[in-house]
Amino acid sequence: MSKFKKKKDGGLPAISTASLPDIVFMLLFFFMVATVMRQSTLKIQNSLPAADQVEKLAKRNLLMYIYAGKPSSAYKQFGSEARIQLNDKFADVSEIPAFIAAERADKREEEVPFLTTVLSVDKETNMGIISDVKQKLREVNALKINYKTRKGDALQSLNQ
Amino acid sequence: MAKRAAPEVNAGSMADIAFLLLIFFLVTTTIEIDSGLNRKLPPIEETEPPIIKERNIFQLTVNPNNELFLKAAGSEGDLIKLKDLRKAAVAFLDNGGGKGEDACKACKGKRNPESSDNFQKAIISLQNDRGTSYETYIAVQNEIIAAYNVLRNREFELKYPNLGINFVEADNEYNDARTSASRKAQLKDKIEDIKLLIPQKFSEAEPKKSN
Numbered sequence: 001m002s003k004f005k006k007k008k009d010g011g012l013p014a015i016s017t018a019s020l021p022d023i024v025f026m027l028l029f030f031f032m033v034a035t036v037m038r039q040s041t042l043k044i045q046n047s048l049p050a051a052d053q054v055e056k057l058a059k060r061n062l063l064m065y066i067y068a069g070k071p072s073s074a075y076k077q078f079g080s081e082a083r084i085q086l087n088d089k090f091a092d093v094s095e096i097p098a099f100i101a102a103e104r105a106d107k108r109e110e111e112v113p114f115l116t117t118v119l120s121v122d123k124e125t126n127m128g129i130i131s132d133v134k135q136k137l138r139e140v141n142a143l144k145i146n147y148k149t150r151k152g153d154a155l156q157s158l159n160q
Numbered sequence: 161m162a163k164r165a166a167p168e169v170n171a172g173s174m175a176d177i178a179f180l181l182l183i184f185f186l187v188t189t190t191i192e193i194d195s196g197l198n199r200k201l202p203p204i205e206e207t208e209p210p211i212i213k214e215r216n217i218f219q220l221t222v223n224p225n226n227e228l229f230l231k232a233a234g235s236e237g238d239l240i241k242l243k244d245l246r247k248a249a250v251a252f253l254d255n256g257g258g259k260g261e262d263a264c265k266a267c268k269g270k271r272n273p274e275s276s277d278n279f280q281k282a283i284i285s286l287q288n289d290r291g292t293s294y295e296t297y298i299a300v301q302n303e304i305i306a307a308y309n310v311l312r313n314r315e316f317e318l319k320y321p322n323l324g325i326n327f328v329e330a331d332n333e334y335n336d337a338r339t340s341a342s343r344k345a346q347l348k349d350k351i352e353d354i355k356l357l358i359p360q361k362f363s364e365a366e367p368k369k370s371n
Contacts, residue, residue: 024175032185053305055198056332056336122294126294127294143201149195155243
């Protein structure tokens, strides 16, 4: 009898978890390196349209972001009309010149001509607000702009 | 007593700590999209715009229902589908209907006298409505840039066949920080040359108010 018991006792040995920290650390380092912290918290919906003739954005420190879109579900009290967001708060079109001036003041003088304004706009926005923004940008002579888009087929998403 | 070995530190909780950090980074970060369509806005000018012959304008209008109308080469504002836009724009830019000093050597189009003279003269104009959706606008912009890129690629490959790359690839390589300085210098003149040959002449009228 005792012989049978002994056989059952020596079942599977415990799996060593000593290398688990190494694996997890590896993942951790990957995410730390590969991701960038968002500069500002978005208060608007921001699903970007797709395009396939995209170019990579140049140096990250020379970009000024202007967001636009409908207020996201947490900010429903601001209505359902598309709005502009500068830095961390909702803004009016008239605040754009001040925003650009502040961004320019932050940079070195020789960098100012290379500043690009990135328009990160939700795809369901109407063009009215975009052209107001563009008009303001022309007034302050911030002429380099970039329409931020996903990489994809522009026509497929429109079903045309 | 004095010779007792130091007890080993238990590393069993290291995995938990690392997991905690990992989850923090997973939650707080998003992989940023860093691509887009580069465009340049026209400066505000006091002077009157120059008079341009109608045959040199490829006039696009987008209405609030996101429908696209094209007025070019003698047509009077026809409805055009977005998927046909790239082809139409290439045909317009590549037409080369100019004669005498306006003649276009590189153009391979139909040489229709009612369409554009040459690459330098051809202008694509886009008019939006305030009610047009941004997605449609981006799609139209994308198609226009694509049309220019088609022609620029063709001319680049014709002029510099031994490079083995097209214009878009050359431009990407030029803008890549990892490209060596000597390679950049080599590419720069060629890119500038093609940009001069086929300039992106794109004008946007201020949008109409829809009532």
